[in-house]
Amino acid sequence: MPNEKRDLSDETVTAWARLVRISQAVLSKVEADLKAADLPPLSWYDALLELERARPDGLRPYQLQERMLLAQYNMSRLTDRLAKAGYIEREDCSDDGRGQILKIDSAGRGLLQRMWPVYRKAIAAHFAEKLDTDETAALSRMLIKLR
Amino acid sequence: MPNEKRDLSDETVTAWARLVRISQAVLSKVEADLKAADLPPLSWYDALLELERARPDGLRPYQLQERMLLAQYNMSRLTDRLAKAGYIEREDCSDDGRGQILKIDSAGRGLLQRMWPVYRKAIAAHFAEKLDTDETAALSRMLIKLR
DNA sequence: ACCAACAAGATGCAGTTGCATCAAGATTGA
């Protein structure tokens, strides 16, 4: 059916398809490794890592949501789960009555530490081992252009 | 926290993070364009395209699910929706009593034709325009190594 | 000071996904 090409070369369409399929496949493998180790999903790690980096000030939910490219309602729910699980604290925001400030707590830092070894091995196995240094740099460069 | 590096360089971790974030961001933009045109999600297109390519024999659900890297239960549900929407036909499989054969019908082909112009423009805008020919080829090459 | 517009965050509801499991049919091996 894609033969009203107009302006996309076959190579371009193939590259697009590969980007979508392969990145999704690699990501699922990594998620599966986390799950196999009885650990929460990557989004928990990402959120906690951002909060760890933002120490000791913490982050507003909307800041976290920008960094993670999540929809607002998804961030609202993710912070719910993280707070319910005891990995973050939510403090009232003094300069904005609507807002809150999210801070990682010590349980959250513990989770990061438990997740990282598994995550690291998964990245190594499903990503890093398949590319040498130059290739990694090249991939990185191409991806940046897409941003 | 990632400072028990062990064997992953910063560049590797950065490249990994970019792969996950950027491919997801680009994909969402494309999905959003489809939705804005009142069209179904990409997975419908992918499934119908595979069935179009498999004409006139059609495909077994498990074959489609391998090509699309979907979980079995997700394929079962996707075919449900596609059939309910009238885009595919499910025939009994003569050589396997459990099985069925999925075939795209003319409404399905019509949907492919309506989706492709929107999809093509979205790929162009969010992907193709950001890379030249060499860069596209380079990205494609790196992705293949990840498979 | 006031009101309109806007931003932050939460939530009800419907649709989707993940997980576990099931039923029915194929395959195998003794």
Added chain:
DNA sequence: TCAATCTTGATGCAACTGCATCTTGTTGGT
């Protein structure tokens, strides 16, 4: 041939996501 095992596909249930909308609070113009 016939039971044990495996494969194909469906489904109940819980969790998650998307969408629309709401509440509460801030901001900017007059």
